[in-house]
Amino acid sequence: MTAYEELEARFRRITNLRHAVSLLQWDLATMMPEGGREARAEELATLRVLAHEMLTDARLAELLDAAEAGAIALGPWQRANLGEMRRAWLHASALEGRLVEAVSKANAAAEAAWREARPRSDFAMIRPHLEKLLALTREVAEAKAARLGTTPYDALLDEWEPGGSSAEIDRLFKPLAAFLRPFLEAVLERQAKAPPAHAPAGPFPVEWQHALCEKLMAAVGFEFRHGRLDVSLHPFCGGTPDDVRITTRYNEADFTESLMGVLHETGHALYERGLPAEWRYQPVGEPRGMSVHESQSLLLEMQACRSREFVAYLAPLARTAFGASGPAWDADNLFRLYTTVERSLIRVEADEVSYPAHVILRYELERAMLAGELAVADLPAAWGDGMERLLGIRPPDDRRGCLQDIHWYDGAWGYFPTYTLGALTAAQLFAAAKRADPSVPSAIGKGDFRPLLAWLREHVHAKASLLPTGELIREASGRPLDPTLFEQHLKERYLG
């Protein structure tokens, strides 16, 4: 066995452990009875520690050196695989054991405190936790930056968005922020003059919603031989590429939420499912990063399924599914419902026009905190100021302000930008798909996603982690990531 082959065998084992973790997490969120929580936490910790031990094994580091020395003999996929192995090793080995343990404990304490503090809107309660977590996160960022040769913030970003940089994010977010605020005002003004959208009257039984969701998933290309749809408190896409588990939650008063939520997760699922089978158990066979992953869910939900074409296809299906009729069920009204823009306080409820403002705010704030330019004590005020500047509203309390998201309290720093990078990427890839195959929109109008999926499979899914994100986008769409394509999409949909 060559050093490279031995590495493949070792990473295959690690991937199998990660797949087991993924299934145990899915079960925890969907099936597990409450009394299994403690035991499950220990099972998950055991598997994660084992995977970490395998990754930081001294022999693995030797094999990486040896394989890199002989990389000239490898093909492009193997070389990319070796690069991803090295990246995984750098992240895993950058931190001393005592720091990993301190972060893990601080995260657990902060998350528990956050669950209490949020409903009470009690920032003072969470503040010392966040300060501690920030100090530790800074240590992590510096340790990783030294190993990766990046800035501390970029080192955190690299975990979610390999090769990502704040310089690149600034290049994209600055013009976007300048565009969004006046655009939002123009859209709100225009919507105020248009007839209001009417919500169809429920109740909508869960079983009927589930049946409609499964029907649409099948139309889009979800293979039920390789996946499931279940219920969880927070929707997610989990499982493994050959067994993709997506979840949703149902509101019997409003079927429109679960429907778009399921289509969003189906976008994630199609990406997982489309990853190249021959690289299934290797790092290079994994999704490129969180921005590309999010681009696949947003491309399906926002670009394809909130289009006039798709809503026209959906309307009669929804009427049949719920045995309903009347003007609220017209395609025109449903389209207005699905494209209503608001100044929202809550990110997860935001429409596609205001969503980037939420992300830009968090990106600015986490960078400032990490750089020591913003003290945790000043976070609530900075949050309010930012909302005022970016969206023209100010949250009346911290529950609807800086306490709303779990990310910082759960240790996910450097994650937020990937949502909007994903939205930009989605717009650019969808435009490219339509340019390559002009039948894409009309097919979607007939519930036929094959042309779109064929393009995505070839240009995105099958590439997995072969190329850096920027190159993947450039090869697929013919140019670097460009925020004007997203702006163009918004202009056509909301002011067209």
Place this chain on the structure above:
Amino acid sequence: MTAYEELEARFRRITNLRHAVSLLQWDLATMMPEGGREARAEELATLRVLAHEMLTDARLAELLDAAEAGAIALGPWQRANLGEMRRAWLHASALEGRLVEAVSKANAAAEAAWREARPRSDFAMIRPHLEKLLALTREVAEAKAARLGTTPYDALLDEWEPGGSSAEIDRLFKPLAAFLRPFLEAVLERQAKAPPAHAPAGPFPVEWQHALCEKLMAAVGFEFRHGRLDVSLHPFCGGTPDDVRITTRYNEADFTESLMGVLHETGHALYERGLPAEWRYQPVGEPRGMSVHESQSLLLEMQACRSREFVAYLAPLARTAFGASGPAWDADNLFRLYTTVERSLIRVEADEVSYPAHVILRYELERAMLAGELAVADLPAAWGDGMERLLGIRPPDDRRGCLQDIHWYDGAWGYFPTYTLGALTAAQLFAAAKRADPSVPSAIGKGDFRPLLAWLREHVHAKASLLPTGELIREASGRPLDPTLFEQHLKERYLG
């Protein structure tokens, strides 16, 4: 850390891996889409190999020696734990890698061939596989016997029934076999003269059956905060003690099957759940063995829930659950239904009177094959002769003969006796519980299982693997395992 403490830490890890395996298997049988099969097999194999590597690690053997040298300082639970660790190590380390691999491959091939051969009743097709598997099983048995200091058959038995021996089984099975055949004839004669039992007329919707099953599980003491009931092709009890997953299958034409099946699995579940929490992650905290495990399911199903008292409690609940009425729903008729005895060809469908004959036959045949006294080629004829002798019928084909059970084709040699050891143990423990608390039967008649469960918790469940099986039974019931208690139970129920 002492050597013993280090062993506890290592076995805690191994147990967590086994718990993960258990959940992945449960998911495979209940939730997993077909297309996930191959990936799941690899996940399971990875976790099992890891657990095996941990168990056969050279350092673990050193720790065992060191801990045993200092065992004088340990308490009784710790000493028993150390004994179970040594037993697990002996089994894991007894076989050379090439033998483990050969068995694993031969099993997989034989099982696949069996799945094809059984429906076709084609023994010739499976015969070479079984011959190969027998030769390998003999090698395994001899290797383990040399390490355990037992006979080869007893070494196989030890995997399922720690400390079990064919001498002890012979002591129990010989008088039982002599008792059973004339007893069966007497019961059949008596039943022929009695009015026939009538099956209530269906259909019985799955949801209603499920609701009734859950109601009875709750009455018996199943905690839904720590477990679930789901559907699988072959019913089983899986999961972990804090999260016990039982399954059943529903037949819309006959609710009586799923009901007793669920009560059977609930007996297994109560045992798992009652294992001592303070020894949760150690070998000594595990179920004593397969015969005690089976005793807990048979005690609940056969002893408690097929009793006149319980069926009288059940009858009105069943009528309500299915909105039914009429003579078929009378407690008397339901009791007759649940205690009908037949000369059956199929073990898994057999009643409690004829079931031991099926087991005794398989026990005799597997011992003879292993000892080289019965050639695989002669198995079908020996099977027919044995059925004739023990039950008075002869299977018309091998599908209903020696091809009916998966065990031998899947490598489970030495397993069969535990079913009937479990039945004997169940009768003896139930008699002891009633002697200790005479309110047990009348409470069961009111759907109150607390007196029974309290006794089982104290005398069986909480003991886990502290004592050898024989001692556990003697301490709980006041005497060694005695087949006449089972015979007494049958006489009272079927000829009383």
